Amino acid sequence: MAALADRIPVSILTGFLGAGKSTLLNRLLKDPAMRDAAVIINEFGEVGIDHLLVEASGDSIVQLSDGCLCCTVRGELVDTLAELVDALQTGRIKALSRVVIETTGLADPAPVMQSVLGHPVLSQSFQLEGLVTVVDAVNGNATLDSYSEAVRQVAVADRLVLTKASLSDPTAITALKGRITALNPRAPIVDAEAADAGEAVILNNGLYDPATKLPDVARWLQEEAHADAHHHDDHHGQEHDHDHDHDGHHHHDHAHSHHHHDDVTRHGASIRSFSILHDEPVDPAALHMFIDLLRSAHGEKMLRMKAIVGLKDDPERPVVIHGVQSIFHPPHRLAAWPDPSDRRSRLVMITDGLDEAYVRDLFDAFTGKVAIDRPDRQALENNPLSVPGLSF
Numbered sequence: 001m002a003a004l005a006d007r008i009p010v011s012i013l014t015g016f017l018g019a020g021k022s023t024l025l026n027r028l029l030k031d032p033a034m035r036d037a038a039v040i041i042n043e044f045g046e047v048g049i050d051h052l053l054v055e056a057s058g059d060s061i062v063q064l065s066d067g068c069l070c071c072t073v074r075g076e077l078v079d080t081l082a083e084l085v086d087a088l089q090t091g092r093i094k095a096l097s098r099v100v101i102e103t104t105g106l107a108d109p110a111p112v113m114q115s116v117l118g119h120p121v122l123s124q125s126f127q128l129e130g131l132v133t134v135v136d137a138v139n140g141n142a143t144l145d146s147y148s149e150a151v152r153q154v155a156v157a158d159r160l161v162l163t164k165a166s167l168s169d170p171t172a173i174t175a176l177k178g179r180i181t182a183l184n185p186r187a188p189i190v191d192a193e194a195a196d197a198g199e200a201v202i203l204n205n206g207l208y209d210p211a212t213k214l215p216d217v218a219r220w221l222q223e224e225a226h227a228d229a230h231h232h233d234d235h236h237g238q239e240h241d242h243d244h245d246h247d248g249h250h251h252h253d254h255a256h257s258h259h260h261h262d263d264v265t266r267h268g269a270s271i272r273s274f275s276i277l278h279d280e281p282v283d284p285a286a287l288h289m290f291i292d293l294l295r296s297a298h299g300e301k302m303l304r305m306k307a308i309v310g311l312k313d314d315p316e317r318p319v320v321i322h323g324v325q326s327i328f329h330p331p332h333r334l335a336a337w338p339d340p341s342d343r344r345s346r347l348v349m350i351t352d353g354l355d356e357a358y359v360r361d362l363f364d365a366f367t368g369k370v371a372i373d374r375p376d377r378q379a380l381e382n383n384p385l386s387v388p389g390l391s392f
């Protein structure tokens with residue numbers, strides 16, 4: 001089993017039909033960081049990327065897949081990734097620095113992410129680096145009105161790339177940015193036409209800090225984006241103020257789980273993005289049951305979850321958990337907290353039709369916080385929907 005740091009990062013590039021995924025990928029292919037990378041693309045209806053791949057590649061890029069990743073190619077994507085591992089192990093390819101998967105425009109990214117996260121063997125070779133969603137400045141607004149797939153692509157992204165800004169007008173761009181920020185307040189927005197957009201958009205885009213290979217928790221949380229909705233352009237959250245989230249909440253008990261949420265309107269009104277912060281180490285069995293209950297009873301409503309949690313059995317070595325709907329990556333222990341000065345557990349959730357208060361109450365119930373108007377842990381443990389699966 002490869003250690004986390006040795007697993008090959010996988011980025012997923014999504015965005016609605018014609019939004020500019022291939023254009024972005026073609027730009028990216030010229031970047032030296034893409035040496036020894038594999039690109040898996042949906043050939044269906046694509047024009048013009050083949051010769052660019054050949055032109056850019058020599059032997060460094062392997063094109064293995066065609067067809068629609070979302071539906072017909074679901075099995076094949078797994079096969080394709082397995083083939084890459086096999087090619088590595090048998091020496092047919094020397095190195096594989098990363099994998100970029102371009103999905104078809106109509107795809108719900110969840111099954112694609114699940115292929116990486118949830119496969120028992122592949123998840124040992126690959127780690128999900130993040131999800132990048134391309135949003136078209138000209139058509140994005142209309143697309144979000146009409147297609148729930150497009151809304152979900154925006155909601156679950158780690159990074160958003162705005163294309164065709166030069167073809168739109170500033171007022172429309174401001175409105176669109178406001179809308180996608182409301183759907184996904186944590187994802188930085190990058191201008192695809194900016195000179196340095198190429199590498200920044202795909203590489204180092206989400207879950208892990210490329211330098212340390214540790215979870216980039218500050219970036220997950222993007223708490224500054226909540227405080228100032230206008231200050232979201234490619235904000236990396238590096239100067240994260242640890243107490244920021246707690247302003248106004250500190251009069252509560254320290255073991256209290258703090259939170260905030262974002263209301264969105266129109267299409268995607270039921271999508272919520274919120275974080276749970278918890279100061280005390282958590283009982284591993286309680287965490288296990290909390291996640292099992294959520295994913296078994298509400299998997300389809302949990303669009304995404306990223307978590308770093310300190311456990312009572314070994315509080316210095318937190319676990320990292322990623323989930324997409326009911327599929328979770330096998331949790332891994334870190335050697336240490338990414339930021340030793342901040343050992344709070346954080347769970348970032350993106351839900352659709354699942355109430356924040358419900359999730360918070362459930363977490364509090366399992367982690368021992370007492371309340372009268374809430375099912376207690378004993379009752380929840382007796383829930384027949386709670387199935388074994390995860391272990392820490």
Ligand SMILES: Nc1nc2c(ncn2[C@@H]2O[C@H](COP(=O)(O)OP(=O)(O)OP(=O)(O)O)[C@@H](O)[C@H]2O)c(=O)[nH]1
Pocket residue numbers: 015016017018019020021022023024045046104105162163164165166167192193
């Ligand atoms: N001006 C401008 N045009 C762009 C930009 N991005 C993409 N385009 C154009 O938009 C059209 C569609 O871009 P593609 O990259 O093919 O879009 P796609 O998302 O791969 O499309 P599908 O694979 O059909 O879903 C092309 O004509 C591009 O040249 C951009 O940032 N600025």
